[in-house]
Amino acid sequence: MDIIIIYLPHTNCLFYLMVDHFGFNIDRTFKQRYLIADNYWKEDGGSILFYTGNEGDIIWFCNNTGFMWDIAEEMKAMLVFAEHRYYGESLPFGADSFSDSRHLNFLTTEQALADFAKLIRYLKRTIPGARNQPVIALGGSYGGMLAAWFRMKYPHLVVGALASSAPIWQFNDLVPCDIFMKIVTTDFSQSGPNCSESIRRSWDAINRLAKKGPGLRWLSEALHLCTPLTKSQDVQRLKDWISETWVNVAMVDYPYESNFLQPLPAWPVKVVCQYFKYSNVPDTVMVQNIFQALNVYYNYSGQAKCLNVSETATSSLGVLGWSYQACTEMVMPTCSDGVDDMFEPHSWNMKEYSDDCFKQWGVRPRPSWIPTMYGGKNISSHTNIIFSNGELDPWSGGGVTKDITDTLLAIVIPNGAHHLDLRASNALDPVSVQLTRSLEVKYMKQWISDFYVRLRKMN
Amino acid sequence: MDIIIIYLPHTNCLFYLMVDHFGFNIDRTFKQRYLIADNYWKEDGGSILFYTGNEGDIIWFCNNTGFMWDIAEEMKAMLVFAEHRYYGESLPFGADSFSDSRHLNFLTTEQALADFAKLIRYLKRTIPGARNQPVIALGGSYGGMLAAWFRMKYPHLVVGALASSAPIWQFNDLVPCDIFMKIVTTDFSQSGPNCSESIRRSWDAINRLAKKGPGLRWLSEALHLCTPLTKSQDVQRLKDWISETWVNVAMVDYPYESNFLQPLPAWPVKVVCQYFKYSNVPDTVMVQNIFQALNVYYNYSGQAKCLNVSETATSSLGVLGWSYQACTEMVMPTCSDGVDDMFEPHSWNMKEYSDDCFKQWGVRPRPSWIPTMYGGKNISSHTNIIFSNGELDPWSGGGVTKDITDTLLAIVIPNGAHHLDLRASNALDPVSVQLTRSLEVKYMKQWISDFYVRLRKMN
Numbered sequence: 041m042d043i044i045i046i047y048l049p050h051t052n053c054l055f056y057l058m059v060d061h062f063g064f065n066i067d068r069t070f071k072q073r074y075l076i077a078d079n080y081w082k083e084d085g086g087s088i089l090f091y092t093g094n095e096g097d098i099i100w101f102c103n104n105t106g107f108m109w110d111i112a113e114e115m116k117a118m119l120v121f122a123e124h125r126y127y128g129e130s131l132p133f134g135a136d137s138f139s140d141s142r143h144l145n146f147l148t149t150e151q152a153l154a155d156f157a158k159l160i161r162y163l164k165r166t167i168p169g170a171r172n173q174p175v176i177a178l179g180g181s182y183g184g185m186l187a188a189w190f191r192m193k194y195p196h197l198v199v200g201a202l203a204s205s206a207p208i209w210q211f212n213d214l215v216p217c218d219i220f221m222k223i224v225t226t227d228f229s230q231s232g233p234n235c236s237e238s239i240r241r242s243w244d245a246i247n248r249l250a251k252k253g254p255g256l257r258w259l260s261e262a263l264h265l266c267t268p269l270t271k272s273q274d275v276q277r278l279k280d281w282i283s284e285t286w287v288n289v290a291m292v293d294y295p296y297e298s299n300f301l302q303p304l305p306a307w308p309v310k311v312v313c314q315y316f317k318y319s320n321v322p323d324t325v326m327v328q329n330i331f332q333a334l335n336v337y338y339n340y341s342g343q344a345k346c347l348n349v350s351e352t353a354t355s356s357l358g359v360l361g362w363s364y365q366a367c368t369e370m371v372m373p374t375c376s377d378g379v380d381d382m383f384e385p386h387s388w389n390m391k392e393y394s395d396d397c398f399k400q401w402g403v404r405p406r407p408s409w410i411p412t413m414y415g416g417k418n419i420s421s422h423t424n425i426i427f428s429n430g431e432l433d434p435w436s437g438g439g440v441t442k443d444i445t446d447t448l449l450a451i452v453i454p455n456g457a458h459h460l461d462l463r464a465s466n467a468l469d470p471v472s473v474q475l476t477r478s479l480e481v482k483y484m485k486q487w488i489s490d491f492y493v494r495l496r497k498m499n
Numbered sequence: 500m501d502i503i504i505i506y507l508p509h510t511n512c513l514f515y516l517m518v519d520h521f522g523f524n525i526d527r528t529f530k531q532r533y534l535i536a537d538n539y540w541k542e543d544g545g546s547i548l549f550y551t552g553n554e555g556d557i558i559w560f561c562n563n564t565g566f567m568w569d570i571a572e573e574m575k576a577m578l579v580f581a582e583h584r585y586y587g588e589s590l591p592f593g594a595d596s597f598s599d600s601r602h603l604n605f606l607t608t609e610q611a612l613a614d615f616a617k618l619i620r621y622l623k624r625t626i627p628g629a630r631n632q633p634v635i636a637l638g639g640s641y642g643g644m645l646a647a648w649f650r651m652k653y654p655h656l657v658v659g660a661l662a663s664s665a666p667i668w669q670f671n672d673l674v675p676c677d678i679f680m681k682i683v684t685t686d687f688s689q690s691g692p693n694c695s696e697s698i699r700r701s702w703d704a705i706n707r708l709a710k711k712g713p714g715l716r717w718l719s720e721a722l723h724l725c726t727p728l729t730k731s732q733d734v735q736r737l738k739d740w741i742s743e744t745w746v747n748v749a750m751v752d753y754p755y756e757s758n759f760l761q762p763l764p765a766w767p768v769k770v771v772c773q774y775f776k777y778s779n780v781p782d783t784v785m786v787q788n789i790f791q792a793l794n795v796y797y798n799y800s801g802q803a804k805c806l807n808v809s810e811t812a813t814s815s816l817g818v819l820g821w822s823y824q825a826c827t828e829m830v831m832p833t834c835s836d837g838v839d840d841m842f843e844p845h846s847w848n849m850k851e852y853s854d855d856c857f858k859q860w861g862v863r864p865r866p867s868w869i870p871t872m873y874g875g876k877n878i879s880s881h882t883n884i885i886f887s888n889g890e891l892d893p894w895s896g897g898g899v900t901k902d903i904t905d906t907l908l909a910i911v912i913p914n915g916a917h918h919l920d921l922r923a924s925n926a927l928d929p930v931s932v933q934l935t936r937s938l939e940v941k942y943m944k945q946w947i948s949d950f951y952v953r954l955r956k957m958n
Contacts (some may be wrong), residue, residue: 062521064827064862065604145524150609157871193652194873195881200859234631403523411617420880420953422654494879 050077050102050119055162057125057336059132059146061154070132072155075102075121076163077109082116083169087360087488088199090175091121092156092190093287094183095365098123098130100356101183104300106464108178111481115488118170121161124186127358133220138360141402147364150413153190160197174491176484177201182370184427189414193424200424200487202480203440204459208427210372210438211410214417216374217388219437224290227432231293232313239286239316240382242330243279245323250275252418256410262327263334266346274349281349283383284332285337286312288352293432293457296468300458301353303340309432311336367397371407372438423447424487426480430456451476507563509536509578514586518591518605520613529591531614534561534580535622536568541575542628543611546947548635549651549657550580552617553642554824557582557589559815560642563759565923566651567637570940575949581618583611583645586817596611597819600861604609606823609872612649629699635943636660639918640894641821641829643886648873651881659883659946661939662899663918667886669897670829676834676847678896679746684840686749686891691772698775699841701789702738704782709734714853720787722793725805733808740808741789742842744796745771747811750917752891755927759917760812761800765927768891770795826856830866831897882906883946885939889915895904908942910935 054071075098081088089108093101102121104260111118138144156177160463164171176200177185184206191201209215229236249255250272259278260268271279292300294310305311308370315333331347338347366372371393376383394404427440428451435458438471440450453460455470461477513530534557548567561580571578574657582589585606590596597603614686623630636657638646643665669675686693708714709731718737719727728737751759752768759897764770770958774792794860797806825831832853835842853863874881887910894917899909912919914929920936 059864062607063604063867064607065600067863145522148521148523150521161867161871194874195875335928347772404515404526406523406621407778409520412620413613415653418655422879452595 050075050121053144055159057155057158061151061158063205068132070125070130072125072130072159073098073123073128074121074159075099077112077119080112080116081118083173084116085482085492086116086118086173088160088163088170088173088175089115089117089119090118090156090160090177092152092177092179092183092186092279093122093124093127094179094181094186095124095127095362096357097128099128100354101180105178105180105454105462107477110465111477114481115484118167118173119497120159120163124300125155126184126361126364135304138364143400144364144403147361148369149186149410151190152186153193156190157194157197172495174199174488175199176487178204178462179206180204180462181206181477184441184459188427189424189426191377191413192419195422195424199491200426200484202426202428202484204428204462205430205433206427207435207438208414208416208440210374210435212371212373212408214343214411215438217373218377218381220374220434221287221376221381222385223381223432223434223437224287227290227309227434228286228313228316228382229294231309233317234258234319235313235316236382238319238321238326238329238379241315241319242282242326243384245326246275246279246330249323249327258324258417259327262324263331266348267350278349279384281352282334284352285334286382288433289337290401290432290434294460294463295455295470296466298463301357302337304337305340308336359437364401364403367401368403369399369403371405373407420448424483425449426483428453428459428461428476428480430458430460432456451479504554509534509580512671514618515619515776516614520610520617527591529589531584531585531618532557532582532587532590534558534578536571536578540577540642542632543575543694544951545575545577545632546943547619547622547629547632547634548576549575549577549615549619549636550578551611551636551638551642552581552583552586553638553640553644553645554583554586554817554821555813556587556815556817558587559813560615560639564637564639564921566921566936568926570936573940574943577632579622579624581615583642584614585820585823592854594669597823603823603860606820606827608645608648608828610823610868612652615645615649616653627931631954633658635949637663637921638665638917639921640665643918644855646892647884647886651873651878654881654883658950659941659943660664661766661885661887663887664892664894664898665886665897665919666831666894666897667873668876669833669894671830671867671875673870674897676832677834677836677840679893680835680840680842682891682893682896683749684842685842686768686771686893687745687775688750690752690766690768692776693778694772694775695841697785698780698786699837700776700778701741701785702843705734705738705786705789708786709783710781717783718786721783722790723805725807726809737808738843740811741793743811744793745841746893748796749891749893753922754914754920754929755925756939757922760816761796763796763874772844816954823862824862826860827862828865828869830864830869832866851943879903879907883942885910885942887912887918887939888934889917889919891915892917910938 052130056069057072059068059070060066098121108119133143136143175198177187177190184203185208187201188203188206191198200452223238256269288301289308289312296306312333315329327330373388375388376386378385397405424447426449427443429436429439441452442450453476456473460473506759512533515528516531518527518529519525536883557580566579580873581624592602595602634657636646636649643662646660647665650657682777684695715728726862747760748767748771755765771792774788832847834847835845837844856864883906888895888900889912900911901909915932925936
């Protein structure tokens, strides 16, 4: 059941980096991990495809970015996967890295981009034949934002960027905060009759049951929870966890069996929706349906003995680091109203969010910083970035889905979920993603050939 | 004698900024000073000219950037002069700002550019009519580098930059380290017969005299030093101070009486060279000539009672802050060989430089960081930057003196010294600088009209 992808051998490497690129008082270094594969690399006319690692173990991203492996030969490319600081094994202060806000102080996008810059310069300096080769940044999701921002801030180091499912506009008031949950809802309403309507009603079913005498125990048993609900706050946590599950299923609604956040069947939203065909059912039946639906996501293997409310995805993602980033720079407002979406109404409350962050990490978010730094919607002076977005992906709401200029291109993939285009080619891929990938290769080849034309002119 | 420039009234303002834009552990703010003048500003079709302050008091830069005042009406421009953190009155930790490397940790170009970015966003948000106006960054010298880098890193905030006398390539091995002193030498050799040759010989005259019994006392008296030389290291300091003086005179070799680094006559290098007509003179005569020449720079007012070896320029420059910056990011290698230039041979020794920095500030320079961050010579993907350089200016050696693309433009000003074009128009200005300024205005107007065309298209 588990999908095991075996890629060409790659080498695990380490590179010493400054913990603080932007200050000189702390003169400490740490080891960044990166993976490198040069089986198809050609010195003559080749290229370097550089994955700008995001919030997790780089090996996991490497194994879920089959696109780069698929095109390596055609692009005569060396593949490099750079791990993001504070994730995987690239911990600036080892086990202490997450101990407090002082140790976490160097976990920012700016530091991460500077890491990538130093690594690229190092690789060009030390790998014979690499110096005069074009580098392209690629990334998905947060890694896609980093790829785009890297091209914006370090255009001298990369000739272009493929930013897949990169919600660079999910900040401040650049897009409405309810756009994310609306897209999740659309996915569900298109994947089965009454599906989103049933889920919209399911919250009250849970609420009503929770209020009854033995309701918490009954809910815990009906949902096979590993840790039973004991107090009323647990019910909110339960609903948050279920909401996040539906969001995740929407994100990974891939057309084939896959194992990204969890092992899942093909088109998992459709499978989930099979349990939500009827919105007018007794509350107990509704909860039993929820349990069946949750099992699609948490128990596709059939091995799970109970469901754990504190987990929603693979442990390869660095939840601690991301929680800190969400509390500092990466403030991405979301909200729901229960009318245009299938979730309980939940407004965006910056004050509350900030207070929670302060409680958890001792820091306060700066929600307008990312648009100040990276330009918000005003990015038209940059060049050579492809923004690809799957139409099914809730993150596409904060993504660039229309061409900005003739070198800042948007590709929307109907039937595509979260960075589907970066995944390995699959027989079940819709034509739309196949076309997307060929278009991406076409543009990347253009950047590469433009680079070599300029290089020849200079020599 | 003192040139007093009285500009239109401007308002001194303060803006609260984060001490650390790139970390969240220190949640402290400080007050940045900026000057604003809107007498000629028009809401309709106007612009904002934003001076990216450099290493000194912003009022002093404001008074030495008459060009902006001269063109304000024609450009319907609001003028903003932003003080650089750690200079003038913009001290993040008040009197403690320079106490140690911990307090100095936030003195970097990246933090300064982020300050400018926040200020521009703030002005656009709070000044009615400013929101939809194009901003142009202007700066000279280090401020010119900041202007260019600001356009490179924040093109969403400024439509272009005028970077006057900005030696963005005086880093690492981007240009030969001896280019700077060679240009100084050329200035002197072109400003009078035997001038550079005399200076080249003057060092040994000093050395020979210093070795004699009463030599130090004699030198101290002959040069009217405020603090007599007492040990042999003092002689090296003396020569360094004299060298720096000739460098400064070359920098401010303006065609009219001026008061930038010091009050000076027109064409001060020519005036200095009047005392260096004869290279074959006895050592004592040579030293008396040096004294006369030094007086041109240090005593044009005729008021100085003695010469102070520890000062070379106006106190409006922030020497402490700059010394720290030179020991961290702003490592600009210079060297001399005494053959192709008129100075004593002095090689560039990075190890020694780094050790000195560590002794003085407890930090070590990172000489390759600026090219990593700002692209070194590989900046062709940027647009709308004018690099102007005076041919007499030693800093032009590290500047951009040839067009890179049709929107990255270089203007070389024959007979121009350090950012002459940014100074107020003067009846004695050579035609070259008059032409330069009209060209600069032409390009800036183009950026502004392009901006308004885009704006109209969007609405």
